[in-house]
Amino acid sequence: MKARVTIMLKQGVLDPQGKAIEHALTALDFDGVNEARQGKIIELELTETDQAKATAQVTDMCEKLLANTVIERYDIELMD
Amino acid sequence: MKARVTIMLKQGVLDPQGKAIEHALTALDFDGVNEARQGKIIELELTETDQAKATAQVTDMCEKLLANTVIERYDIELMD
Numbered sequence: 509m510k511a512r513v514t515i516m517l518k519q520g521v522l523d524p525q526g527k528a529i530e531h532a533l534t535a536l537d538f539d540g541v542n543e544a545r546q547g548k549i550i551e552l553e554l555t556e557t558d559q560a561k562a563t564a565q566v567t568d569m570c571e572k573l574l575a576n577t578v579i580e581r582y583d584i585e586l587m588d
Numbered sequence: 589m590k591a592r593v594t595i596m597l598k599q600g601v602l603d604p605q606g607k608a609i610e611h612a613l614t615a616l617d618f619d620g621v622n623e624a625r626q627g628k629i630i631e632l633e634l635t636e637t638d639q640a641k642a643t644a645q646v647t648d649m650c651e652k653l654l655a656n657t658v659i660e661r662y663d664i665e666l667m668d
Contacts, residue, residue: 514629515652516629524594526630528668529630529653529654532653533649533653536649536652536653538645538648538649539635540636540645541632541633541634541635542633542634542635543631543632543633544630544631544632544633545628545630545631546628546629546631547628547629547630547631548626548627548628548629549594549596549628549629550609550618550625550626550627551596551622551624551625551626552621552623552624553621553622553623553624553625554620554621554622555619555620555621555622556620560657565618565620565628568618569616569618572616573609573612573613574609575608575615583660
């Protein structure tokens with residue numbers, strides 16, 4: 509089973525990477541971008557086949573390692 | 589309109605961040621992870637309201653700035 513974890517900074521947390529992208533897009537004459545925010549995505553290939561167990565396992569990984577829950581929020585998506 | 593760009597390393601390109609995550613998960617006694625790959629996600633808030641034009645604009649941004657198309661592939665997803 510494949511799991512996709514999307515980690516974004518929480519609303520209100522300053523996102524310098526996103527700001528840098530905004531400035532770079534403006535410098536390249538791309539208008540019409542009001543805001544850019546950057547996050548990360550982690551794709552995991554799991555041996556677990558049970559959906560509920562896989563979700564629990566990945567949630568545990570996010571809490572302990574993958575995300576900094578003080579400033580980041582995460583979403584877990586399971587694929588087949 | 590909101591656009592979400594997902595950028596991942598192409599298959600076959602070495603992913604040191606993914607490897608580091610694999611090792612860290614193993615060190616924390618998380619078994620059953622065969623592979624981990626890390627990518628980035630960029631959320632853009634666009635003023636453009638036409639779907640086709642927005643897709644064309646974001647594709648152009650990816651080709652020129654957001655993705656390194658030699659080693660990375662990107663997916664564009666539009667929301668509302």
